[in-house]
Amino acid sequence: xxxxxxxxxxxxxxxxxxxxxxxxxxxxxxxxxxxxxxxxxxxxxxxxxxxxxxxxxxxxxxxxxxxxxxxxxxxxxxxxxxxxxxxxxxxxxxxxxxxxxxxxxxxxxxxxxxxxxxxxxxxxxxxxxxxxxxxxxxxxxxxxxxxxxxxxxxxxxxxxxxxxxxxxxxxxxxxxxxxxxxxxxxxxxxxxxxxxxxxxxxxxxxxxxxxxxxxxxxxxxxxxxxxxxxxxxxxxxxxxxxxxxxxxxxxxxxxxxxxxxxxxxxxxxxxxxxxxxxxxxxxxxxxxxxxxxxxxxxxxxxxxxxxxxxxxxxxxxxxxxxxxxxxxxxxxxxxxxxxxxxxxxxxxxxxxxxxxxxxxxxxxxxxxxxxxxxxxxxxxxxxxxxxxxxxxxxxxxxxxxxxxxxxxxxxxxxxxxxxxxxxxxxxxxxxxxxxxxxxxxxxxxxxxxxxxxxx
Amino acid sequence: xxxxxxxxxxxxxxxxxxxxxxxxxxxxxxxxxxxxxxxxxxxxxxxxxxxxxxxxxxxxxxxxxxxxxxxxxxxxxxxxxxxxxxxxxxxxxxxxxxxxxxxxxxxxxxxxxxxxxxxxxxxxxxxxxxxxxxxxxxxxxxxxxxxxxxxxxxxxxxxxxxxxxxxxxxxxxxxxxxxxxxxxxxxxxx
Numbered sequence: 226x227x228x229x230x231x232x233x234x235x236x237x238x239x240x241x242x243x244x245x246x247x248x249x250x251x252x253x254x255x256x257x258x259x260x261x262x263x264x265x266x267x268x269x270x271x272x273x274x275x276x277x278x279x280x281x282x283x284x285x286x287x288x289x290x291x292x293x294x295x296x297x298x299x300x301x302x303x304x305x306x307x308x309x310x311x312x313x314x315x316x317x318x319x320x321x322x323x324x325x326x327x328x329x330x331x332x333x334x335x336x337x338x339x340x341x342x343x344x345x346x347x348x349x350x351x352x353x354x355x356x357x358x359x360x361x362x363x364x365x366x367x368x369x370x371x372x373x374x375x376x377x378x379x380x381x382x383x384x385x386x387x388x389x390x391x392x393x394x395x396x397x398x399x400x401x402x403x404x405x406x407x408x409x410x411x412x413x414x415x416x417x418x419x420x421x422x423x424x425x426x427x428x429x430x431x432x433x434x435x436x437x438x439x440x441x442x443x444x445x446x447x448x449x450x451x452x453x454x455x456x457x458x459x460x461x462x463x464x465x466x467x468x469x470x471x472x473x474x475x476x477x478x479x480x481x482x483x484x485x486x487x488x489x490x491x492x493x494x495x496x497x498x499x500x501x502x503x504x505x506x507x508x509x510x511x512x513x514x515x516x517x518x519x520x521x522x523x524x525x526x527x528x529x530x531x532x533x534x535x536x537x538x539x540x541x542x543x544x545x546x547x548x549x550x551x552x553x554x555x556x557x558x559x560x561x562x563x564x565x566x567x568x569x570x571x572x573x574x575x576x577x578x579x580x581x582x583x584x585x586x587x588x589x590x591x592x593x594x595x596x597x598x599x600x601x602x603x604x605x606x607x608x609x610x611x612x613x614x615x616x617x618x619x620x621x622x623x624x625x626x627x628x629x630x631x632x633x634x635x636x637x638x639x640x641x642x643x644x645x646x647x648x649x650x651x652x653x654x655x656x657x658x659x660x661x662x663x664x665x666x667x668x669x670x671x672x673x674x675x676x677x678x679x680x
Numbered sequence: 681x682x683x684x685x686x687x688x689x690x691x692x693x694x695x696x697x698x699x700x701x702x703x704x705x706x707x708x709x710x711x712x713x714x715x716x717x718x719x720x721x722x723x724x725x726x727x728x729x730x731x732x733x734x735x736x737x738x739x740x741x742x743x744x745x746x747x748x749x750x751x752x753x754x755x756x757x758x759x760x761x762x763x764x765x766x767x768x769x770x771x772x773x774x775x776x777x778x779x780x781x782x783x784x785x786x787x788x789x790x791x792x793x794x795x796x797x798x799x800x801x802x803x804x805x806x807x808x809x810x811x812x813x814x815x816x817x818x819x820x821x822x823x824x825x826x827x828x829x830x831x832x833x834x835x836x837x838x839x840x841x842x843x844x845x846x847x848x849x850x851x852x853x854x855x856x857x858x859x860x861x862x863x864x865x866x867x868x869x870x
Contacts, residue, residue, distance in 0.1 A: 276701035283698040286690040305683035358849035381851045401853035443845040443860030450801035472824040486788035496836035499764040509686045517693030
C-alpha cells in the first residue's frame with residue numbers, strides 16, 4: 226500500500242471522527258455554494274481572476290520591479306530570497322538587527338513551506354503562532370492539516386484537554402466560547418509584548434506597493450500594529466497589477482474559502498507605522514522554475530482558498546496529514562510532486578479525478594487535469610507496481626479482442642460469485658488492496674442490450 | 681544578488697506575453713435606493729449590527745444613551761489622548777471606541793477605514809467594542825466600485841472591516857471576539 230493509502234486507512238480507522246471530518250468540510254463546501262451562487266456574475270469573476278493571473282505570470286519580472294519601486298518609495302525595506310534557506314536567514318537578520326526577542330506570526334503557508342518556525346526555534350527564538358487554529362497545533366507540535374482550517378482534524382475535547390495543560394483552563398471544559406476566550410487572553414499578552422510580527426501575504430499590488438492580508442480573527446493586525454517591526458513574507462506569485470484587481474480577488478477569496486462575503490479584516494499595509502519598520506521578503510523557492518513548465522505553470526495561480534480540499538471526496542475522507550506536504554488536498558497533489566517527485570509520487574493517485582476541485586477553483590486551475598498528467602509522468606518513470614503493469618498490458622490485449630473480452634467477462638462474473646474471498650483478493654490482485662469489488666451483475670451489458678433493446 | 685538571480689530566471693522562464701483582461705465589466709449594478717437595506721443585511725450576516733439614524737444631530741445623544749463611556753475619535757481630543765505614540769497598555773483598556781468610516785460596501789457589509797480615522801493603528805482591533813459612523817450617501821454597490829473610488833496615495837494603512845473579530849477554529853463553531861472587537865456596529869446617518 227502506498228503512503229497516502231496507508232495514512233488514509235489510519236485516519237479512517239476512527240470512523241466517528243472521519244465521518245465528522247467528511248461532513249464538516251462538506252458543510253463548508255455547501256456554504257460556499259450558497260454564497261457563490263448569490264453572486265450572479267460569479268463565473269465571469271472566476272474568468273477574470275484567471276486572466277489576471279495569466280497576465281501576471283507572463284509578466285512577473287516587471288510587476289515585481291514595479292512593486293519594489295513603490296514599496297521602497299513608501300519607506301518599506303524589500304528583500305529577495307532565492308530559496309527557503311535564504312528567507313529564513315533574512316528573517317533572522319531582521320530579528321537580530323532590531324534586537325527582537327519576542328516574535329509573533331500570523332498565518333503564512335510560505336513560512337510553513339520554508340520551515341521558518343523550526344529554523345528560528347533551533348536558534349532559541351520563540352515564535353508564537355497567533356491564529357487560534359495554528360496556536361492549537363503549535364501547542365501540539367503538529368503541522369496544519371488544512372490551509373484555511375488548520376486544526377480541523379481535532380475535536381473540542383482534545384483542545385480542552387490541551388488548553389487545560391497549557392493555559393490552565395478548567396479540566397474537562399470544552400466549550401468553544403470558553404476556550405476561545407482563554408486563547409484571547411493568552412494571545413493578547415503575546416501581542417502586546419511582541420517586538421516583531423511576521424505575516425503572510427494574500428495579495429501584493431504592483432501599482433502601489435501595498436501588501437494585503439485577509440483574516441477573520443484580526444491576529445495579523447494585532448501583531449503588526451503592536452510590534453515595532455513588521456515583516457511580510459510573500460511568494461513571487463502573490464503579485465497582482467492594480468488596486469482594481471483587488472476588487473475581483475476580494476470578491477472571490479472569502480466566498481470560496483469559507484462561504485463568507487468577505488473576511489472580517491482585509492488589511493492594506495503600505496507604509497511603516499510612526500517610528501516603526503516594515504519589511505517585505507519576496508521569495509522564489511522553486512516558483513520561477515515552475516513558471517517555465519507549461520503543463521504545471523497554472524498551479525502558480527493558486528490563491529490558497531482551500532476550496533479544492535473541502536470539495537475533494539478523497540481529502541475529506543483521508544485528512545490533511547495523509548498528504549504529508551505543507552499544502553494538502555488536490556492542489557497539494559500537484560505542488561508536492563513538484564517539490565519532490567520521489568517522496569510524493571503517490572499523491573496524484575490519491576484522487577478520483579472527478580474534477581470537482583477544478584469546478585470550484587476560483588482562478589480556474591485545471592487541477593484534475595494536472596493530476597492526470599502527473600500520473601502519466603510518474604507511471605512513465607516506471608515506478609508503478611509491477612503486477613499492475615503486467616495486468617494492464619494483459620487487459621489491453623483482451624479489450625482489443627471482442628471474443629476474448631466476452632469470455633473473460635463471463636469468467637470473471639462466474640469467478641467473483643463462486644470463488645472464495647481468499648482467492649479473489651489474493652496478493653497478486655493489486656486492485657483488491659484497499660478496494661471492494663462491485664457486486665456482480667447477472668449478465669454483461671452486451672447481453673442485456675441484446676435482450677432488451679435490440680429486439 | 682538574489683534579486684538578480686530571481687529576475688533572471690523569471691526572464692528565462694516567462695511564458696509568452698498575455699495581455700491584461702481590462703476592467704471587469706459588471707452586469708449587475710445595485711439600485712441606489714436599495715444600498716442601505718443590502719448593506720445592513722450583509723453586515724448583520726457577518727455578525728455586525730447596523731443602526732439607522734435619520735438625523736445626524738441625534739448621533740451624540742444616541743451614543744451617550746447607549747455607550748456612555750465610549751471614546752469618540754470623531755470629535756474632541758480623544759486623538760491626543762490616544763496618539764500614535766500612546767502606550768499599548770493604555771490602548772488595551774479601551775472599551776468602546778467610535779470611529780468615522782470613509783465608505784461602506786453593500787454587497788458584503790464592509791467599511792473602509794484608514795490612518796485618517798484613528799491616531800494609532802491598533803485602535804480598531806484592540807478595543808472591545810467598535811462603533812463606526814457612516815453617512816448613508818457613502819455606500820457603494822460592490823468591491824469593484826469600492827476599489828475604483830479608493831485612492832491609496834498618501835495612505836499608510838487602511839482596511840475593509842466587516843463585523844466583529846471571529847473564529848471557527850474549534851470544531852467549526854462560530855465564536856465572536858477571537859482577538860479583535862467582540863462587537864461591531866455601524867451607525868448609518870443621513
